Amino acid sequence: MASQVKLRQLDDYRWEIPREGKMRTRGLVFASGKMLPKIQEDQSLQQVANVATLPGIEGASMAMPDIHWGYGFPIGGVAAFNLEEGVVSPGGVGYDINCGVRLLRTHLARREVDGRIEELVNTLFKNIPSGLGSRRKDLKLTIPTLHQVMQYGAGWAVKNGFGHQGDLEHIEAQGRIPGADPELVSDFAMDRGKDQLGTLGSGNHFVEVGYVLETYDDKLAGALGLFKDQVTVIVHTGSRGLGHQVCDDYIKVMLKAAAKYNIELPDRQLCCAPLSSPEGKRYLAAMAAAANFAFANRQMITHWVRESFEQILQMGPKDLGLELIYDVAHNIAKIEEHLVNGKKKKLCVHRKGATRAFPPGHPETPAAYQKTGQPVLIPGDMGRYSFVLVGTEQALTETFGSTCHGAGREMSRHAALKTARGRNIVQELKAKGIIVRGAGRATVDEEIPEAYKDVEAVVEVAHGAGISRKVAKLKPLGVIKG
Amino acid sequence: MKYRQLSHTADLGLRIRGATREELFENAGAALTAILTDRRRLRRQKVEEIAVEAPDLETLLVAWLNRLLYLYDVDAFLGREFQILELSSQSLKAQARGEAYDPERHLAGTAVKAATYHHLEITERNGGWEATVILDL
Numbered sequence: 001m002a003s004q005v006k007l008r009q010l011d012d013y014r015w016e017i018p019r020e021g022k023m024r025t026r027g028l029v030f031a032s033g034k035m036l037p038k039i040q041e042d043q044s045l046q047q048v049a050n051v052a053t054l055p056g057i058e059g060a061s062m063a064m065p066d067i068h069w070g071y072g073f074p075i076g077g078v079a080a081f082n083l084e085e086g087v088v089s090p091g092g093v094g095y096d097i098n099c100g101v102r103l104l105r106t107h108l109a110r111r112e113v114d115g116r117i118e119e120l121v122n123t124l125f126k127n128i129p130s131g132l133g134s135r136r137k138d139l140k141l142t143i144p145t146l147h148q149v150m151q152y153g154a155g156w157a158v159k160n161g162f163g164h165q166g167d168l169e170h171i172e173a174q175g176r177i178p179g180a181d182p183e184l185v186s187d188f189a190m191d192r193g194k195d196q197l198g199t200l201g202s203g204n205h206f207v208e209v210g211y212v213l214e215t216y217d218d219k220l221a222g223a224l225g226l227f228k229d230q231v232t233v234i235v236h237t238g239s240r241g242l243g244h245q246v247c248d249d250y251i252k253v254m255l256k257a258a259a260k261y262n263i264e265l266p267d268r269q270l271c272c273a274p275l276s277s278p279e280g281k282r283y284l285a286a287m288a289a290a291a292n293f294a295f296a297n298r299q300m301i302t303h304w305v306r307e308s309f310e311q312i313l314q315m316g317p318k319d320l321g322l323e324l325i326y327d328v329a330h331n332i333a334k335i336e337e338h339l340v341n342g343k344k345k346k347l348c349v350h351r352k353g354a355t356r357a358f359p360p361g362h363p364e365t366p367a368a369y370q371k372t373g374q375p376v377l378i379p380g381d382m383g384r385y386s387f388v389l390v391g392t393e394q395a396l397t398e399t400f401g402s403t404c405h406g407a408g409r410e411m412s413r414h415a416a417l418k419t420a421r422g423r424n425i426v427q428e429l430k431a432k433g434i435i436v437r438g439a440g441r442a443t444v445d446e447e448i449p450e451a452y453k454d455v456e457a458v459v460e461v462a463h464g465a466g467i468s469r470k471v472a473k474l475k476p477l478g479v480i481k482g
Numbered sequence: 483m484k485y486r487q488l489s490h491t492a493d494l495g496l497r498i499r500g501a502t503r504e505e506l507f508e509n510a511g512a513a514l515t516a517i518l519t520d521r522r523r524l525r526r527q528k529v530e531e532i533a534v535e536a537p538d539l540e541t542l543l544v545a546w547l548n549r550l551l552y553l554y555d556v557d558a559f560l561g562r563e564f565q566i567l568e569l570s571s572q573s574l575k576a577q578a579r580g581e582a583y584d585p586e587r588h589l590a591g592t593a594v595k596a597a598t599y600h601h602l603e604i605t606e607r608n609g610g611w612e613a614t615v616i617l618d619l
């Protein structure tokens with residue numbers, strides 16, 4: 001299903017979808033000319049145009065360079081809506097509410113973990129439940145506790161001994177989205193979440209031990225505590241079944257609300273309600289609750305990452321120095337203040353497979369990064385590399401402070417399985433020096449490196465367009481896949 | 483063919499067929515289980531009684547699949563066989579026979595986050611029924 005959407009090239013990295021028909025604004029796609037044919041193969045550009053038809057949209061309907069076909073919003077989509085006429089759409093956040101990435105640094109150089117990666121990966125795999133329907137047998141939350149998790153997010157985890165206070169300073173929104181109301185989360189959602197806190201889940205979620213392969217800006221890298229050959233850890237997961245259920249519950253609410261408020265939908269998955277309506281407010285409060293569950297989830301996994309390292313390397317926390325660099329949400333809707341035509345305005349920014357990229361000096365950029373800009377973490381596929389970037393002023397003015405979130409798939413899961421058939425992907429990666437443990441063969445095969453765009457090409461566009469700045473490139477050594 | 487998987491870059495689509503609407507829904511349940519595990523290895527140990535409601539037949543299909551995902555998340559239950567007992571365009575009652583997923587005995591397939599409303603369609607075709615639904619993986 002090829003895309004018939006009109007495109008006009010603006011410069012090397014920017015493409016415009018001119019305003020047409022029911023679109024209320026233009027579309028703006030960040031991509032290189034080389035990436036474009038692949039993007040045009042599916043319906044992601046049509047999805048950018050569809051989002052542009054929603055009421056109260058401010059600025060352009062945007063897509064980051066890792067754009068690909070989603071459901072409703074494209075993956076890589078960014079759209080901001082004003083609070084007066086604008087809408088909030090659960091489909092613009094996605095089922096995995098606050099799916100996100102965190103990056104930990106260590107005091108270790110790569111040679112210090114030489115020959116220990118297999119043990120480390122096995123221990124991580126044992127300590128962090130992963131895979132299809134992963135659950136914790138040791139930790140089943142009661143409803144009141146679950147409410148606290150949803151209210152306080154990563155802060156709940158820290159208070160209960162999972163990590164320390166300093167971690168919270170290095171998480172987007174300090175690991176707690178304000179305005180969460182656990183009462184608005186259904187029993188169904190809580191049933192799904194009660195034994196899933198501290199689990200990785202499946203699909204593209206992972207914990208990866210890697211090292212800094214290259215730094216692009218020594219001053220910035222130093223300010224983030226990164227140095228060449230340093231061992232790092234990335235955690236990628238979200239709000240698990242609890243978040244999926246919140247999304248599904250509120251899509252049902254929004255299907256009715258869209259009809260009630262006469263919002264014309266080009267695709268049912270874009271269903272939404274005015275931000276000023278009871279339905280819109282309730283969704284935002286439930287979404288915040290699920291987002292906080294996800295922050296707590298990544299915080300607890302971090303605790304077990306630390307324990308696993310201590311156990312295998314027989315080192316104390318001080319010597320290991322497993323400290324949080326940052327934690328970003330890449331499926332979220334946030335109320336933020338932005339300049340619109342020179343005027344400060346509160347907007348609801350939807351980032352669906354897009355990362356916040358706030359510049360130096362921004363009040364929401366954490367204190368530690370006031371001079372560098374907010375760290376942006378872009379994981380790639382498990383065979384190649386991931387990137388650390390920082391947010392920029394350009395991002396703030398052009399993309400409501402947003403950038404890409406990952407490599408983006410290039411191959412369907414089917415095509416990936418077909419490509420992997422007859423091959424032993426785990427052995428192939430081992431030969432390249434990367435130890436992979438997956439809960440199931442299917443997930444490893446579906447996630448073969450070839451299935452993804454080269455994340456470097458994606459990052460080059462974000463860097464070239466100025467919506468974030470490259471700091472370092474990380475290479476995997478060991479990965480646990482869900 | 484009761485169902486087949488459609489290619490979608492990030493996610494997965496299902497094209498499901500059935501001689502009747504009931505059979506269409508039963509086959510949809512089977513198609514979902516087949517993504518999560520090898521259905522033939524599931525034993526018919528437990529019966530789950532399921533009732534769901536939705537505004538119309540298409541959204542009912544999404545609600546049905548998402549309820550099956552809920553049962554999986556909560557009790558690890560996976561249905562091998564499905565029987566639709568009652569079906570209107572706004573509600574259904576069904577039985578699912580299967581067992582709890584056991585990583586020791588069952589093949590780990592691909593996790594599904596949810597059935598979505600994107601490109602959702604049910605049509606009557608050649609005297610039978612056909613549905614398209616896209617899953618978020």
